[in-house]
Amino acid sequence: MLPTPTRDPEAVKGVMFGLTAYTMWGCFPLFFALFDGVPAFEILIHRILWACIFLVGLITLLRRWPPVVAALGEPKRLGRVLACALLIAFNWGIYIYAVESKQVLQASLGYFLTPLVNVALGMLVLREVMAKLQLVALGLATIAIATQFVMLGELPWISLVLALSFGSYGLFRKQVPLDGLSGLFVETLLLFPLGLIALGWLSWNGSSHFLQDTSTTGLLIASGALTALPLMAFAGAARRLRLATLGFLMYINPSIQFLIALSVFGEPLGLIQLATFVLIWIGLALYSWSAWQSRTRYAVAS
Template structure:
């Protein structure tokens, strides 16, 4: 990417990268056969923190982290972000392990609506008439999907609200993406290490079960940190509503993986929902392109 590119262009690049990686996550977490979602969460926290510490050391950014840790008021929102992202992580892993990738996909289709609502209500962001129509189409699609499930999709709702709220608060944290993400995982690190120690003491840990499990659990932290860094870069450069609609890339990839790789059954109403959402995305993208001289 051109380092001299405008900030909104960089933001779009970061958004595409983060959502593309996230979209392929079901393929990765499907490899953790027999390892419970909460144990994977523990290692995601621990190894993300370790990986980010190495990155910060390499980039010589410890001064920024020290300043952040010295300001308790700043840490309050960062801690909220950490808790929200932990909830999102464990719910998503459980969705994949329990063969509910379509529910995970629905949750991330729903998240942009939460982003738009929060952006309008809390950040007072304005949207054009065409963007409003796009939101309305997406809302109809999501309501159709919710109605055809026959039950309250708890996994979808938890994923949507946890990540949508995370995006809002993360946008308001006065920390760059790398430092902010490291502090988030650092705040969760004591709980992760404590849980890891308890599991090891009780001989319930899968970490040393075999080489494959060890490498997968370590890789979960690295692959967790990379797209979140991209997302933080996008969130700080783009309007929350734009970040939200870029997010359709993630659930679309998950949708296709659930259909073509995991062979989850596809109902006609789900296909209609998919088409409607892509129509709303096309309309919103056209609106952004038409008003490209305005900040995004």
């Protein structure tokens, strides 16, 4: 009889953590849609401020101060962390704007595009050699965007900005020796003074929605915790799972956003937009297959 394969309990935990993280990220449109009349810029400010405050307590509870102190003790390295902070804040702001302006389909497309943007950045910036299937996948994504531009006369700029900003964030983040939780705290900490200045400016102008009513104030504060919680789950998954497994789980996030855009927000999906998504999905399938083949060959070689 063949031996029954045993489940690795840590891998099972990793999958559960990964599902939790990507499901929470995928459901973010439902949360940000609750802000009635609050501009994306103001939500972004509070997301940065309250995430930083929440992370202070979390890092204290988990006793994770040593890597944070070490990072802050090397000012020369903080330039890249600041670049990461500005890129992720820009990404957050555009994403919140996409939800508020009912363009969640574009946001979904942006996060579907992100792995292919990573391939392009790796080739252009890091001079990485790409597999043939990855190049084909990148070509399909380019054709998809070009088709939408030619047929509809407009670029899906939200999708492109989200994919490019998050892809660039990942490029810089790889060069910062900080784990996800500590890295996010240092990033929000660097932005904290700017957030306070912006909040002060809004209050001085009388355009701040903070403390105007209980529900909006609660939502603004909660945005900080909701920024950190899926990252914690992702960190738990990253410690327990192979990178290839994480890569497959990653598609849960934009898939949920795609479904929410259609079923909850009732966004229209035209034939050209559908063709764009189909080309991107085919490209992602080729990209995933190429990544899986590379991992298999590496495992056999070692």
